[in-house]
Amino acid sequence: DTEVTQTPKHLVMGMTNKKSLKCEQHMGHRAMYWYKQKAKKPPELMFVYSYEKLSINESVPSRFSPECPNSSLLNLHLHALQPEDSALYLCASSLEPGLSQPQHFGDGTRLSIL
Amino acid sequence: GEDVEQSLFLSVREGDSSVINCTYTDSSSTYLYWYKQEPGAGLQLLTYIFSNMDMKQDQRLTVLLNKKDKHLSLRIADTQTGDSAIYFCAERSGANNLFFGTGTRLTVIP
Numbered sequence: 001d002t003e004v005t006q007t008p009k010h011l012v013m014g015m016t017n018k019k020s021l022k023c024e025q026h027m028g029h030r031a032m033y034w035y036k037q038k039a040k041k042p043p044e045l046m047f048v049y050s051y052e053k054l055s056i057n058e059s060v061p062s063r064f065s066p067e068c069p070n071s072s073l074l075n076l077h078l079h080a081l082q083p084e085d086s087a088l089y090l091c092a093s094s095l096e097p098g099l100s101q102p103q104h105f106g107d108g109t110r111l112s113i114l
Numbered sequence: 115g116e117d118v119e120q121s122l123f124l125s126v127r128e129g130d131s132s133v134i135n136c137t138y139t140d141s142s143s144t145y146l147y148w149y150k151q152e153p154g155a156g157l158q159l160l161t162y163i164f165s166n167m168d169m170k171q172d173q174r175l176t177v178l179l180n181k182k183d184k185h186l187s188l189r190i191a192d193t194q195t196g197d198s199a200i201y202f203c204a205e206r207s208g209a210n211n212l213f214f215g216t217g218t219r220l221t222v223i224p
Binding site: 043048090107 | 158
């Protein structure tokens with residue numbers, strides 16, 4: 001069982017919809033991450049939050065909008081997505097940013113864009 | 115940029131040892147990690163090794179690191195059918211980035 005919880009597990013949405021992915025951890029971790037994983041590919045980093053502030057944005061299109069309302073929660077707001085955005089979206093957290101603490105992953109949200 | 119390579123597939127018989135290999139290019143990597151991903155699931159951290167170590171053992175798992183050749187391996191002793199999954203090696207680059215290998219799909223034959 002993972003200590004990083006992601007909801008929903010599956011999401012199907014149209015290109016004009018607005019939806020949000022949610023991620024929660026109660027391990028006291030101060031760094032949280034969003035990754036995108038296409039089928040048969042490794043995860044690719046999208047965003048990093050350190051102490052609730054966005055520290056890395058890996059040139060992600062603005063139709064993906066991250067939000068960190070507090071140290072336990074991380075959201076990813078989705079708007080006007082494209083079919084190529086269909087993927088598994090993984091959230092991860094680590095104890096501290098900038099230290100070599102391992103990242104712990106959630107089970108992901110499998111997103112399908114119609 | 116960073117480049118992390120793995121063989122795509124590995125098949126072993128139940129009870130045998132599995133060895134999954136990984137090569138990386140960033141000589142400044144400080145930590146290297148092994149993750150397991152089962153179908154439809156997220157990534158499970160298996161083990162990790164600091165770059166000043168050359169071996170780490172954790173129950174059935176043995177990690178070997180050859181820093182000179184930038185080669186990392188994961189040995190799974192007494193491989194079980196439940197070990198069938200995709201295994202990713204990953205290197206930490208910079209403060210927060212993890213770069214993942216291409217993943218090795220391990221199939222355990224009963």
